[in-house]
Amino acid sequence: MTERFIVTMACSVCKNRNYYFTQSKKQEGKLALKKFCKNCGKSTDHRETK
Numbered sequence: 001m002t003e004r005f006i007v008t009m010a011c012s013v014c015k016n017r018n019y020y021f022t023q024s025k026k027q028e029g030k031l032a033l034k035k036f037c038k039n040c041g042k043s044t045d046h047r048e049t050k
């Protein structure tokens, strides 16, 4: 079986956890994406969190 890693993306402004997905390979470094946060009502930086 392949080990899977769950990646959770949290808004850097309100800390709301808006997105999560799984990946089969562990990624190097922290992931940061510009995503729409419905809590903030705009696009904000989302960072990988645990």
Ligand SMILES: [Zn+2]
Pocket (backbone or CB within 6 Å): 011, 012, 013, 014, 015, 016, 037, 038, 039, 040, 041, 044
């Ligand atoms: Zn937010």
